[in-house]
Amino acid sequence: MTDADLPASSPDFASFQYEIYAAGLIDQRPALPVSAEQLQQSAKQQLSPEAYGYVAGGAGSERTMRANLDAFERWRIVPRMLRDVSLRDLTTSVLGTSMPAPLMLAPVGVQSIVHPDAELAAARAAARAAAAHGLPFILSTAASHSIEQVAEAMGQARRWYQLYWPRERRLAASFVGRAERAGYEAIVLTLDTWFLGWRPRDLANAYLPFLKGEGVANYFSDPVFRAALEKPPEEDPGPAIGHWAYQFANPTVTWEDIEWLREQTRLPIVLKGIVHAEDARRAVDAGVDGLLVSNHGGRQVDGSLGALDALPAIREAVGGELALLFDSGVRTGADVFKALALGADAVCIGRPYVWGLALDGQPGVEHVLRWLLAELDLTLALSGYTSVAQVAAEALVPAP
Numbered sequence: 001m002t003d004a005d006l007p008a009s010s011p012d013f014a015s016f017q018y019e020i021y022a023a024g025l026i027d028q029r030p031a032l033p034v035s036a037e038q039l040q041q042s043a044k045q046q047l048s049p050e051a052y053g054y055v056a057g058g059a060g061s062e063r064t065m066r067a068n069l070d071a072f073e074r075w076r077i078v079p080r081m082l083r084d085v086s087l088r089d090l091t092t093s094v095l096g097t098s099m100p101a102p103l104m105l106a107p108v109g110v111q112s113i114v115h116p117d118a119e120l121a122a123a124r125a126a127a128r129a130a131a132a133h134g135l136p137f138i139l140s141t142a143a144s145h146s147i148e149q150v151a152e153a154m155g156q157a158r159r160w161y162q163l164y165w166p167r168e169r170r171l172a173a174s175f176v177g178r179a180e181r182a183g184y185e186a187i188v189l190t191l192d193t194w195f196l197g198w199r200p201r202d203l204a205n206a207y208l209p210f211l212k213g214e215g216v217a218n219y220f221s222d223p224v225f226r227a228a229l230e231k232p233p234e235e236d237p238g239p240a241i242g243h244w245a246y247q248f249a250n251p252t253v254t255w256e257d258i259e260w261l262r263e264q265t266r267l268p269i270v271l272k273g274i275v276h277a278e279d280a281r282r283a284v285d286a287g288v289d290g291l292l293v294s295n296h297g298g299r300q301v302d303g304s305l306g307a308l309d310a311l312p313a314i315r316e317a318v319g320g321e322l323a324l325l326f327d328s329g330v331r332t333g334a335d336v337f338k339a340l341a342l343g344a345d346a347v348c349i350g351r352p353y354v355w356g357l358a359l360d361g362q363p364g365v366e367h368v369l370r371w372l373l374a375e376l377d378l379t380l381a382l383s384g385y386t387s388v389a390q391v392a393a394e395a396l397v398p399a400p
């Protein structure tokens with residue numbers, strides 16, 4: 001192909017690197033690091049030990065956090081050559097939500113402990129990422145800004161809502177109804193957090209931000225929650241926080257309750273935290289629409305399997321019947337590629353974007369998303385692929 005034959009380029013995420021090199025000509029270095037590890041180190045310098053420990057830490061010995069990273073080490077990409085990779089198409093669609101690349105922002109609660117703009121900044125960054133289209137943002141129930149505030153900050157940009165199932169069904173129904181009315185396009189029900197995992201870093205600091213009134217905005221703004229209080233939370237926060245502690249989680253929930261949730265909403269339902277193929281099959285029978293294969297970033301069951309290790313068997317178990325998302329341990333564009341190859345339809349980013357938020361609010365999150373998109377685009381191209389749909393198991397071999 002001659003130069004003249006080259007087609008006009010598609011959204012060129014990879015070109016972010018030339019922007020960085022060009023700035024080098026006037027002696028400018030990127031304002032923030034371009035690797036997850038360095039971002040974390042920089043954020044550590046900036047955050048209080050309590051806030052840093054809350055985000056960085058995991059359950060128990062933190063072996064599961066390491067297992068998440070190690071699981072990616074066990075696979076190697078096998079690049080293919082001479083396939084014309086000048087134009088790439090990273091677009092995809094999951095459960096009716098179209099996205100410019102198979103990347104979403106994982107639900108991360110209580111972001112106010114790392115930056116005052118918290119979820120508003122992260123949601124705006126998601127909305128602005130990847131040119132005009134934006135990457136979908138999953139808002140946590142445990143957020144520091146409400147369902148409605150985040151929706152307003154995002155405008156038309158795509159968003160899903162993550163539900164922590166509270167003690168009372170009527171509060172669950174209220175959260176889901178609010179999300180539906182505020183333009184969220186799916187409900188992600190988290191199943192692995194009926195109790196907080198044993199987290200030594202937070203225990204050593206005796207630090208649980210919710211008890212200080214952080215990360216409770218969705219509860220304090222909810223009519224059902226407020227109706228149970230004698231005085232509004234603004235007037236008397238103590239009992240409101242006590243009621244939060246009562247409502248936060250409901251460990252009695254079983255598969256039968258999923259049927260009830262199915263009846264509460266017309267939105268697609270995604271179960272987050274599934275890591276066993278039998279649970280995945282059960283989810284098909286329960287009539288849900290998707291799964292988010294995840295171990296909560298190693299924050300819940302110390303010693304549990306790396307999340308990526310669970311993915312191939314779950315894809316095999318559900319075939320094409322359910323959409324599959326993945327998170328836990330994704331740190332690079334190559335990691336995203338590997339998760340796609342092992343069966344994920346899209347991949348959620350967790351801690352790396354939170355470090356970006358800690359360092360520079362909205363622009364910090366935008367920076368992280370831009371380099372992840374660039375690295376994914378380059379990994380795709382240099383491995384010989386031009387669309388995410390082409391990426392399958394044969395793109396990988398087990399590491400020697």
Ligand SMILES: Cc1cc2nc3c(=O)[nH]c(=O)nc-3n(C[C@H](O)[C@H](O)[C@H](O)COP(=O)(O)O)c2cc1C
Nearest residue numbers: 055106107108109140190296297328329330350351
């Ligand atoms: C500080 C922090 C808060 C989190 N809060 C939530 C939450 O409110 N709801 C939820 O479903 N998952 C929550 N998660 C888990 C993430 O959605 C995701 O599963 C995890 O971050 C993936 O692991 P990774 O960040 O190591 O890649 C949280 C994770 C972190 C680090």
